[in-house]
Amino acid sequence: MATKLPKVPVVIVGMGWMGGIIAAELAKAGIKTVGLERGKRRKTEDYFMVHDELRYALRYDLMQDLSRESITFRNTSKMTALPMRTHGSFLLGEGVGGSGVHWNGQNYRFLPYDFQIRTKTIERYGAKKIPDGMQLQDWGITYDELEPYFDKYEKMAGISGDKGQNPMVGKRSADFPVGPMKKTPGIKLFEEAAKKLGYHPYMVPSANLADNYTNPDGISRAACQYCGFCERFGCEYGAKSDPVVTVLPVAEKTGNFELRDLSNVMEVLHTGGRATGVRYINTLTGEEFEQPADVVVLTSYALHNVRLLLLSKLGKPYDPSTGTGVIGRNYAYQVNGGGAQAIYEDREFNLFAGAGALGSCIDDFNGDNFDHSNLPFLHGANIRYTQAGFRPIQTNPTPAGTPKWGKEFKKQSLHYYNRILTIGVQGSSLPWRHHYLDLDPTYKDVYGRPLLRITYDFEDQDREMIKFMATKTIAIANEMKATKTQASNTISNYDIVPYQSTHNTGGAVMGTDPGNSATNTHMQMWDAENVFVIGANAFTHNSGYNPTGTLGALAYRAAEGITKYMQQGKGMIG
Amino acid sequence: MAEEEKDQQPKQPNGPQDESRRKFLKVSGAALGGVVVGGVVGGLIGRNMNQPKQTQPGTPAKPGQQTKDFNQALMYMNAEQFTLTEALAERIFPEDELGPGAKALGVAFFIDHQLAGQWGTNGRDYMMGPFQKAEATQGYQAIFKRHELFSTGLQAVKNYAQQKYQKGVPDLTPEQLDELLTVFEKGQEVQINGLPSSVFFNLLRSSTLEGAYSDPLYGGNKDMQGWRMKKYPGNQMTYMDIIEKEEFVTYEPASLSDHMTQHG
Known part of the structure; x- marks a missing residue:
């Protein structure tokens, strides 16, 4: 029997970037909130020993404890989905700050094309360009409408980037609040090569502060030291923007916000199309609580938001056989591949140094920045060279054909450790009718609740895009004054084992039509107006970018929507 | 040094x-x-x-000063398993003109210590059943844990050496050890608890590299010599x-x- 707690105006489920932003904005507006987080509290002091590749990068210290809960996966609905028994393809976070703690900090804005992808694709190429089964849909909001929120988020997080307007991306109302990161020799080689080919390289917008910075909330943080421990690690300097060093302290300082850690939400309680609160378990004691609230805001990771909706029987589950229902619809991922390597026999680079978002990139082949008339795919990829800091266990580069162990392996991997610059491709992932999320019929979590099941595979669209991108990356590598270059241009089936990207999107998408979206553009549920579902679950497709910048903007806009909803007390926010 | x-x-x-x-x-x-x-x-x-x-308690000895390394004892393996592990890891990452190999770096101690801990017992992995046959894209689905895979893998190596060369593993030449490891890497001849031997081989290989290059606090990468070879500043x-x-x-x-x- 759950202990019933006093009612609060707003309960927020999940204390990562989304939860932190909502908590801070509502708290500043004078609205009392409770934030629930299944994992533990964190602070920068916890990263005293963070320069530990084994513990953090290979033993996943900051990641979700899969012994308690995982997901299941299959490529197609003909297969039996099996549990992800250890971390691989993506790294689910856990604890205060969520995945916002272990991210790299690459911080983009999705393109104007992304938000109106269906309309703009049909305008330029006709409806026939969209293949059968591809559920391309507009987001219900335009880039211009979202621009002020991008700006607000970037000023909070102290995003570092080039001054001036990049012609390949949406128009900015203001420069980045902090100047760009420092340029390494590898970055300069990439930039020069890209320029020579007529492209438009720019410094990756970075949440690793390029300089000391005080944000509009009064939070001061020191500059990144390029120590080379970002992705999979927490930042002991607080130089990498994360919720723990930005929005959460702002929320807590107001006195309007209470954070309860080790509190795992089991279900959203609802009746007659309205949520009444949530039920959660203290993960240490097993004690159950009911937290009544006027408004329930789901801000956990995209996959967990979708699972909680399905477990709570909130919203209509997606049925791939009919294409109806919305919870679980339009799951997408990220398509990486087609990278090229520039190999240098005559020099070594300081590749042990770096930062998660230190790099240069081009968008000349992203979105619809290039003509797809004669191409067998839509959208594209961000092509970049980044220097995140090579760590020695995971980085053992050898030329093609080298054995994987033994004397020759040792010799080559030591020789090439600091001699290879890799140009990467971060490709978009478009939604298909048969890619979706639902509850697994067999596998359960530690509480006996079904795991979330992912049904997903790469498509010809993806394989063709990668083949095309490889021609571009090798062309750039060939201009980088290397001794030799090499590229790979194929991907086969999606495999959950090797790490690829933690950019899982969709499953409760936003839009203007309750027939194909779970929420409106404030991420307010059509089927329960006092529930907001905030996260990458809202993306109708995934762009050729890291998602956090766009998520931040959507969260700031949603915070306004929630505030408005609290004021008017009912109805969908327009 | x-x-x-x-x-x-x-x-x-x-x-x-x-x-x-x-x-x-x-x-x-x-x-x-x-x-x-x-x-x-x-x-x-x-x-x-x-x-x-x-200087506080726990300060490492100054270079050149010989002290006993109390970390070099076994938490999990028996003496035979340790010798086998050391011999195999040394072939994966051999001593050469560039510097020390797995043995001198303490890799076998590293692996022993890791198998004894939560990683060896898959403490943070999803280990609930049912355990079913997987497609290659679905990853490891075996019921047994890393320490069990490692122990049975060593036993399979021992059996294979006996059967193929009529010798114990310590008596094999480096060339024979390499031949054996190549068979295990390919995973076509030998099965270990129903899994191809390549699953064990990959575990052996990855943990050898971990032992060569992780912070010395874990018992490998002795005196940071792995990092020095790689010009990695730590x-x-x-x-x-x-x-x-x-x-x-x-x-x-x-x-x-x-x-x-x-x-x-």
């Missing part, structure tokens, strides 16, 4: 490690001022100011001064234990 290596290397960019660290702490401490996010930096500065600099607090440099910079590596001694 450490001294010799140091002499062969170009001088460090920032002077001694301690100094660059202190300089960084001063700079960032000043920048941080009294805000809420002092974190580790704040903690270190505080301790620095309050404590006289002195645990440095800042690369601010070299991040833009064209020329390659070699550091005397630092380990996490430095946090305990200089500033702990």
